[in-house]
Amino acid sequence: MTQFVLAGVLGLLFAFGTFLVLRRDIVRVVWGVTIISQAANVYLVTMGGLAGSVPILGHGPPDNPATITDPLVQALVLTAIVISFGTTAFALVLTYRIHEEHGTIDLRELGETGGEH
Template identity: 70%
Template structure:
């Protein structure tokens, strides 16, 4: 059941991001790109998590008589955390560029931006 919910969330995020990417407003395109990036992060976290029958233990504590719970792969979590920080910076940069486009052209409509010389 949990895998179905995660698949539904990832699919909804990709669908919403794609919908926003196809809009004419430049701000919505930037938000669509950010949502697609977050959907990819959720997908990676879902695939790198625990599965049934997966009993990896923490290597430092294993064998010291401590009851250690199973853990997820920390590499995936570190990569996703790095991707979140980078995508935040890129989204901020894209929003600043969008503001600059608005100052220069007085519009954020992508179809009108292509017609100007």
């Protein structure tokens, strides 16, 4: 049952992120990319295993490795979250600079001017 709930939530996150990426506002596009990347992180964590014991000697039954949670996935997702935060901050600063230079953050208006200001 929880697998279906997680699949539904992940589907909604990916759909909402895609909806935002297809908007005309640059800020919404940046947030859409951020939501999609976080949904991918949640997907990776759920595929790595949610329930289980930590892989430290003396914990968990050694005869059943299926009950051990893989720590590598969690470390990679933590790294991805930090990189995503930095990338999002950089994209928002670039959006601010575009607004300062062109006076708009509408992608159609920016496309019509051809980058001129």
